[in-house]
Amino acid sequence: MDAKTSILDIQTVAKTRINEVDFDNLQFGKQYADHMMYCDFIDGEWQQPKIVPYGPMTFQPSAKVFHYGQAVFEGMKAFKDDDDQVWLFRPEENFKRINLSSQRMAIPEFPKDYFFESLNTLLELDKDWVKKGKGNSxxxxxxxxxxxxxxxASEANEYRFMIITCPAQAYYNKPVKVVFAQEYSRAADGGVGFAKAAGNYGAQFYPTKLAKEKGLDQIIWTDASSHEYLEEAGTMNIFFRIGNQLLTAPTNDRILDGVTRKSIIQLAKDEGVEVIVDRVSVKQIVEAAKSGELKEIFGAGTAATVVRVEGFEHDGVYHDLPEVEQPYATHFKNKLQDIQYNRADDAHQWRYKV
Structure with missing residues (x-):
């Protein structure tokens, strides 16, 4: 069936695939909802956005994305409350960030009205794919x-902006073990570390593979010039708890300005927790681990939400972290999810009703 709105060209599926999916045993990013959106940039302007059934697309082998890596992305989640209402969490931040990433990669910025009408329509069409219950999204x-x-070797003149969706549960279902980077680097000054550029993640895969071969799960990246300061993990921003203080690195042109990160900082401040946003040295964390002052390390990101680090390796030495009562990781994860699932007051007006 075809339909028109003021902005969108919509083609819906003849039959949903939702009954083919086992929602109790999801693999992250393996099953996709019925519809997707795409919009082409041609002759200097974005064309009419289209919503179509999810499926393959055809591109020329010489498409510049394959050769020069002009690609950026975002990660967001939709949540369903107990009354079957669907919510987004701080989508304005994601919209601003993908255009910031696009600007850095010489990709034309995407119009705000196209983005939000496409998002709302896509989620209305596929709202049955958003399952209720904490952890589901x-x-x-x-x-x-x-x-x-x-x-x-030059920026392209044609682009495609797309939105696809997939049902999800927890990205990590257990605490993770990490290694502090000492050889490889994620990003350098003046680079694209602050952007969600596809190449940032592709470049991490080999060092992460080496870490996994040693029985570890992720890398906490350090600054490229000295490897003395901890910056962010492979798929997450990172927090450290020393005593009752919460430490995290400041954002800069090497570190992603994470939506979950800034939300946790605000929630912690709301409760009177001392949050120190400053450079965090490897030496400081290693010494705090040895003295017992290091209580927690946890990652924060859209896919992961909050995930606890159970231990880290540095200089070939593995440091276990203690089990603490009332961990910040669990507390702030619950606080965040209660807002996302419309189960708590939204003092900062972060929820967006679809």
Whole structure:
């Protein structure tokens, strides 16, 4: 069936695939909802956005995304409350960040009205894919890629902006073990570390593979120049609890300005927790671990929400972290999810009703 709105061209599926999915045994990013959105940038302007059934697309082998990596993305989630209402969490932040990432990668910024009407319509069409219950969500992946055919080393003149969605549960279902980076780097000054550029993640896969071969799960990256300061983990921003203080690195052109990160900082401040946003040295954390002052390390991100680190390796030495009563990781994860699932007051007006 075809339909028109003021902005969108909509083609719905003839039959839903939802009954083919086992929602009790989801693998993250393996099953996709019925519809997707795409919008092409041609002749200097974004064309009419289209919502179509999820499926394969055709691109030229010479499309510039394949050769020069002009690609950016975002991660968002939709949540369903006990009354079957669907909510987003701080979507304005994701919209601003994907355009910031696009700007850094010479990709044209996407219009706000196109983004939000596409998002709302897509979630209305596929609202049955958003399941109730804490931990359940519909993961949303907006992204933009260079589609112009040509292998000349220059920015493209044609692009495609897309949104796909997939039902999700917890990204990590157990605490993780990490290693502090001492050889490889995630990002350097003046680079694209602050952007959600696809290449940032591709470049991490090999060092992360080496860490996994040693029985570890993730890397906490350090500054590229000295490897003396801890910055962020492979898929998350990172927090350290020393005593009752919460420490996290400041954002800069190497560190992603995470939506979950800034939300946890605000929730902690609301409760009177001392939050120190400053450079965190490897030496400080190793010494705090040895003295017993290091109580927690946890990651924060859209896919992961909050995940506890159970121990870290540095200089070939593995440091176990203690089990603490009333951990900040659990507390702030619950506080955050209660807001996301419309089970608590939203003092900062972060919820967005679909």
């Amino acid at each position: 519909l993961y949303i992946r907006p992204f933009a890629i260079a589609t112009e055919a040509g292998v000349s």
